[in-house]
Amino acid sequence: MNLKNAKTIDSDSYFSDRAMLVLEDGEVYTGMAFGAAGTTIGEIVFATGMTGYQETLTDPSYDRQIVVQTFPHIGNTGVNDQDGESARIWVAGYVVREPSPNVSSWRARGSLQDQLVDQGIVGISHIDTRRLVRHLRSAGVMRAGIFSGPSAALDGEGRPRIMQDFLDQVRSAPRMSGSHLTGEVSTDGSYTVEPAGDFLGKEPLCTVAALDLGIKSMTPHRLAERGCRVHVLPVDTTIEKIHALNPDGVFFSNGPGDPSTADDEVALLRQVLAAGLPFFGICLGNQLLGRALGFDTYKLKFGHRGINQPVMDLNTGKVEITAHNHGFAVDAPKGKPVQAPYAGGRYGRVRVSHVDLNDEVVEGLECLDIPAFSVQYHPEAAAGPHDASYLFDRFIDLMRNAKGGKAHA
Template identity: 35%
Template sequence: MTSPHDKLKDVWLYLANGLFFKAKSFGAEKTSVGELVFNTSLTGYQEITTDPSYAGQFICFTMPEIGIVGTNKQDMESRGIFAKGILCHHYNSKFSNFRAEESLGEFLKKFNTMGICAIPTRLLTRTLREEGAMMMIASTEISNKNELKKLLESSPKIEEINYIKEVSTQTPYQHYKGKFDFQSMDYTTPKTYQKILAIDFGIKQSILNQLVSAGFGVEVIPHDFEAQSLIARYAQGEFDGIFLSNGPGDPQVLHTEIAEIKKLIAAKIPLFAICLGHQLLSLAHGYPTHKLKFGHHGGNHPVKNLLTQEIEITAQNHNYSVPESIQEVAEVTHRNLFDNTIEGVRYKNALICSFQHHPEAGPGPLESTMLFNAFAKLLQDAKA
C-alpha cells in the first residue's frame, strides 16, 4: 500500500546523541543545524512555527497529524519563520478550513524552512525527555551519516548564537490592533488609556494585541535600545511603563541588553515582562538563569497562582528558568505544577512583575490573559 509520503523527497537527520534517521521532506530542501525540542500543543502549528522564540530550533510536534487546517495571514505571530524546521509524524498536504490560503508545505517553502515527516516523533520525544534537548542536523542534500556528524560537531551550539538581532524590529513602530474578532473577522480597536513601550526581543503579535486590548497604546522599539533615552522620555511623561518581550536563545549572552535593563530598574520605571523578558529581569537583578533539561513547550501546562490559589492551564515556550534564590528580591506569584519551577514574580519595593508562561497563548488556553489587565490596573493605581 502506497502512502502520500512516498512522493516526497528523502531527508536525513543526525542527532547529537548518535541517532540517525531517514525521513521525508515537505518543506524547503536544504541542510540545516539547530536544537531539537518537542511541543505538546494539539492545535496552532502555524502560530507555533512563526513564534520568534523558536529561532535556531527544530520543533518536534507530539500531535501526530499536522497540516490539516492549512495556513493564513491572521495566524502569523511574526513577519516570518525563524525556526530551523518542524518535525511531525504525518503531514497532510490537503487542508480544509474556511480561512486557509495555502498548505503548510507551501508556507514553509516560502520562508525557506524545513518540514520533516514520516519520522517516529514518539521516539524523538521520549529521547528528549530522557536525555534533554539536543542539537541536530537535517539535510535533503547529504545522506552520509559520518558527513552529517562531522558538520554537526563543527557547528556552533544554540547557546553560542545571539538570535535577537535577527528577530527584533530594526525601527520603532506603533501597534494599534487589538484581539481578533471572529464574528466580524477583523481586529478590534479598543480605547487607549495608557501608553507602554514594548522592547522587541522577538515579540509575538498576540502579545501586542493583548496589550492593546488591555487599554495600552503600544510603541514597539528595537532590542538595542538606550536606557538613558527611555528614562528621559519617561521623565517627560511620554509613556507609563515598559514591556520586555519574549524571544529566543540563552538570556545570559545578552550582556548589553541586561546592562540597559539595570538602568531602567534603577530609574524606577514600571516594568512588565514575559518569557525571555522575565529571565532578563532576573539576570539584571543579579540572579543567573539555568537551562531546563528539555524545556517547556506546549499548551497544557498547569500553573498555580499563589496569590489566588487558582490553577491556570497555560501556554509555554522556554528552555530557561529563573533560580529559587530570586525570592531574596521578589515574591513568587506563580509556579508550574509539572516541575514546581517559578512562573511568575513580583519584585519587592518596585512596580515590576514578570511571568515565564505566555498569558496571551497564541495558541493555547486564555486563562492567564487577565495578567495584561492586572498590570494596567497596577499602573493606574500607582498614578492615583
C-alpha cells in the same frame, strides 16, 4: 537507528524524496522530505500543542531551533493570513509524524507544505515522533540536522558523503547555551500599535514602551485591546529613547537565546527599574528580570514548549493551564520573599509568584517594593488557553496606580 557504520549515501536514489534526521548523539531517523529540500541544523526541541502550528512556526523564540510536533497530524487547516505571530517562519527546521494531504478551513490561504517551500524551511515527516520525543526527554535537547534533496548528500566537491559527514556538520554547529540571538529577531525600527477594540480611536489609557526581543504580534494587541498605546522598540533602544516616549510602563517580550548572554538588555532593565517605571516581562523578559535582580539562569534539560502546562499562582493557589516556549529558567528561591541579591538589595524584596506543577520550575517573579513583575509563560495565548490573560490587566492596574501616585505628588 544509531549511527554506527560510516556508509556512503547514494544521493540520486536516496534523497529523491526522502530525508534524514541526525542527532548529535548519533541517533538517526529516516523519513520523507517535507517542505523545502536541503540541509538545516539547529537545536532540536519538541512542542506538545495539539493545535496552533502556524503560531509555533512564526514565533521568533524558535530562532535556530528544529521543532518536533508531538501531535501526529499537522497541516489539516492549512495556513491563513491571521494566525501568524510574525511576518515569517522562524523555526530552523520542522519535524512531523504525518502531514495532512488535504487543507480544510474556510480561512485557509494555502497549504503548510507550500509555505514551508516558499520560505525555504527544511523538514522531515513520517518518522516515529513519539520515539524521538521519548529520546529527547531522556537524553535532553541537543543539536541536530535535517538532510534532504540530492545536494544534501554531496560534499563541496560533488562527491557522495558518508554518514559521518552529517554527524560532523551537526556537532560543529553552535550550541544554544551561550548564544545571543535577540538581535536576529528584533524589529529594525520602532512602530506603534494604537488602542483597539472598544478603545479604537480613543485616547490611550496608558502608554507602554515594549522592547522587542522576539515579540509575538498578539502581545501588543492584547495591550491595545485594553486601551494601551504600545511603542514597539528595537533591542538596541536606550533609556533616553524610552524616557522620550514618556511611557507609563515598560514591557520586555519573549525571545530566543541564552539569557546569560543578554548583558546589554539586563543593563537597560536595571535603568528602567531605577527610574521607577512599572515593568512587566514575559518569557525571556522574566529571565532578564531575574538577572537584573541578581539571580542566575540555567538551561533546562528539555524545556517547556506547548499550550498545556499547569502553573500555580502561589499568591492565590489557583492553577492555570498555560502556553510555554522556553529552554532556560530563573534560579530563584521559592517560599518566603527574599532581598533581591543585586547591589546589596537595592530593589527590595522579591518572591517567586508562579511555579510549574510538572517540575517546580520558577514561572513568575513579583517585586514587593518596586512596581515590577514577570512570568515565564505566554498570557497572550497565541495559540493557547486564556487562563492567564488577567496578567495584562494587572500590568495596566500597576501603570494606572503609578500614574495616580504621580498626580498626587
